[in-house]
Amino acid sequence: MKKILIVVLALIVLVAGSAFYLIKLKEPVYADSADAQYVMQNITADSRTSRTIVWQSRGVIPKSYIEYRMTGNQNSSQIEATNIDFKTDEGVVHKHTAYLSNLKPATKYEYRVGDDKNRTNWFTFTTEAEKVSNYKVLIFPDSQCADYGVWQRLSSAAWERNKDAVFFINMGDLVDNGEQYSQWRAWLRAISGMVSTIPAAPIPGNHEYYTLDWKATPAKLYENLFSLPTNGTEGLPNQTYSYDYGDVHYVVIDTQAEELAAFDNNIYERQVQWLEKDLSKTNKKWKVALLHRSPFDWRASDAPNTIGKSFLPILDKYGVNLVFLAHIHSYSRTVPVKNFAPANKGTVYITTGRSGDKVWEGSPRKTFDEVFYNPLDQPNYLTLEVTDNELYVRAVKQDGSIIDEVHIKE
Ligand SMILES: [Fe+2]
Numbered sequence: 379m380k381k382i383l384i385v386v387l388a389l390i391v392l393v394a395g396s397a398f399y400l401i402k403l404k405e406p407v408y409a410d411s412a413d414a415q416y417v418m419q420n421i422t423a424d425s426r427t428s429r430t431i432v433w434q435s436r437g438v439i440p441k442s443y444i445e446y447r448m449t450g451n452q453n454s455s456q457i458e459a460t461n462i463d464f465k466t467d468e469g470v471v472h473k474h475t476a477y478l479s480n481l482k483p484a485t486k487y488e489y490r491v492g493d494d495k496n497r498t499n500w501f502t503f504t505t506e507a508e509k510v511s512n513y514k515v516l517i518f519p520d521s522q523c524a525d526y527g528v529w530q531r532l533s534s535a536a537w538e539r540n541k542d543a544v545f546f547i548n549m550g551d552l553v554d555n556g557e558q559y560s561q562w563r564a565w566l567r568a569i570s571g572m573v574s575t576i577p578a579a580p581i582p583g584n585h586e587y588y589t590l591d592w593k594a595t596p597a598k599l600y601e602n603l604f605s606l607p608t609n610g611t612e613g614l615p616n617q618t619y620s621y622d623y624g625d626v627h628y629v630v631i632d633t634q635a636e637e638l639a640a641f642d643n644n645i646y647e648r649q650v651q652w653l654e655k656d657l658s659k660t661n662k663k664w665k666v667a668l669l670h671r672s673p674f675d676w677r678a679s680d681a682p683n684t685i686g687k688s689f690l691p692i693l694d695k696y697g698v699n700l701v702f703l704a705h706i707h708s709y710s711r712t713v714p715v716k717n718f719a720p721a722n723k724g725t726v727y728i729t730t731g732r733s734g735d736k737v738w739e740g741s742p743r744k745t746f747d748e749v750f751y752n753p754l755d756q757p758n759y760l761t762l763e764v765t766d767n768e769l770y771v772r773a774v775k776q777d778g779s780i781i782d783e784v785h786i787k788e
Pocket residue numbers: 520522550551583585705706707
């Protein structure tokens with residue numbers, strides 16, 4: 379009897395053990411068998427000759443590498459990445475960054491990352507041509523979510539329809555709580571195919587500046603996760619920067635003075651000085667500015683707020699053609715605006731909508747709006763197509779239906 383009991387007990391232990399083993403095996407196995415994960419490209423100031431690749435590893439990797447080669451070429455080059463560790467609410471993240479320079483324009487490359495033992499699968503990217511007359515950019519409004527499946531479905535629909543996009547912009551409030559690392563993981567995992575193939579060009583929103591208990595704080599995780607051009611306002615890394623693509627100069631402005639007030643109290647003054655220098659240097663035909671918050675009062679009036687009073691004169695002075703905005707989760711497009719009023723020739727302001735699951739029913743149509751649409755029914759994205767003679771913007775719902783389209787000429 380005792381023997382039978384022992385055999386039964388042993389069987390139970392064996393079955394339970396193999397069940398546990400099976401469960402263990404079911405843990406996600408990354409396609410990239412190396413320790414590397416969340417491989418992404420970040421925009422650089424000049425996409426003809428450079429590209430930044432960022433990834434993370436699950437463990438401490440003393441030496442990490444990127445290996446890259448022109449597609450079709452068997453000989454690859456290798457450079458060592460820069461490693462930093464940063465703290466999150468889920469423990470330490472090990473981040474690796476490699477800046478590839480002296481690349482050949484209009485060339486398809488393959489790259490993979492890893493350490494001394496393991497490498498990921500090969501990914502690809504294509505550098506910008508020396509002269510580009512036609513290209514497309516994907517633009518995503520606030521992607522903050524309670525369920526990042528919503529962001530995953532919206533971004534996948536946009537990417538599937540626009541595989542010819544050369545980079546993508548995120549308009550801030552990428553996640554709902556900037557200090558909650560699980561949200562960043564979900565955000566990155568949702569776009570793994572796109573962000574390993576074309577560069578991300580994110581801008582910060584106020585939700586990147588909240589602690590887990592919703593107090594304002596500098597956007598440390600946002601700053602740490604990305605490696606964006608370092609040509610912005612001093613002391614505001616990844617928060618302000620500029621870059622060129624084709625005949626367009628893009629500038630990123632941080633509109634979070636309210637959240638930063640206790641930490642850094644003159645971010646608009648410093649950005650205005652930077653913007654003056656930055657915009658005066660460019661000889662690009664088109665200028666596009668990216669701001670999370672609107673420069674106009676959030677109510678129906680279009681009176682300039684602090685952001686508007688700070689930045690509108692300089693956007694006017696340098697003839698910025700188009701400004702993309704976010705934050706209020708509705709879509710709108712103004713008539714051309716100059717000197718704080720509608721004008722025949724001026725800047726068009728497009729508030730981009732929402733690509734996550736947060737909606738705001740109270741978002742008002744405003745006096746300068748030529749088009750207003752509150753995407754309560756489904757999330758949306760935008761495409762910007764740049765040609766020799768126009769900036770062509772389309773706002774598209776997840777199901778492919780068009781909210782708005784506009785051709786902006788010089
Ligand atoms: Fe938002």
